[in-house]
Amino acid sequence: MTEQESFLRRAMEAHGGAVYRLALCRTQSVPDAEDVYQDVFLRLLNQRDGPAWEPEHLKAWLLRTALNRCADLHRLRLRRPVVPLEEVSETAAAEDGAAELWEAVGRLPEKLRMPVHLYYAEGYTAGEIAALLGVPAATVRTRLHRARQKLKDMLGGCDDGEPISEDDRPYPSAGGT
Incomplete structure (x- = not known):
């Protein structure tokens, strides 16, 4: 396992619950919260200097990224309403x-x-x-x-x-x- 992968795994274990709960609270939808969770951690994986971050900086970045993704999703839903399957x-x-x-x-x-x-x-x-x-x-x-x-x-x-x-x-x- 690479350093980036182990960093991602540790971040998901430490802060994944908080990211998911925040996304669920904002979106009021389990599938949307799961999408936000996935997007946030994919973005973290693509960060070059991620493993060098301090733990509190990492948590703040994850939560801010989750809020931003929830806002993006909300704007998308306003422009293109979704009908349940x-x-x-x-x-x-x-x-x-x-x-x-x-x-x-x-x-x-x-x-x-x-x-x-x-x-x-x-x-x-x-x-x-x-x-x-x-x-x-x-x-x-x-x-x-x-x-x-x-x-x-x-x-x-x-x-x-x-x-x-x-x-x-x-x-x-x-x-x-």
Whole structure:
């Protein structure tokens, strides 16, 4: 066992309980607390001068890192709410055709499939998707529109003339209106 590994083991034995309890208190979730615990000790493992730290400095660093990670996780949850897995399976079972729809999405070409997944499953906006994919937002909206058209064809949908979303509204013509 290397010096770094033995240092990490000693730190986990001495301060792991405090890090976990703090994370559990802040996150109110066992899985999130476990993630924070793991992230904190992985960060410690990557510290070059970790083994040279004084014990009180180490404990303070671990607790501050845990608090920071909890805050990061909280900000992430505010931007991207998480649905428990149990609720997802109940919702998916309740929605008729959802499995068929996502199977059809899986058959789309990647350049159409990625924006659909990011927009509908992950909740990103067209602008955010554009930044992620490195393409203009207009291209993302076009790909979403084309993907919807292909999905409609694949699944045998009908065109009732209503736009599917705001992104599908026709652009005003050059002559006005």
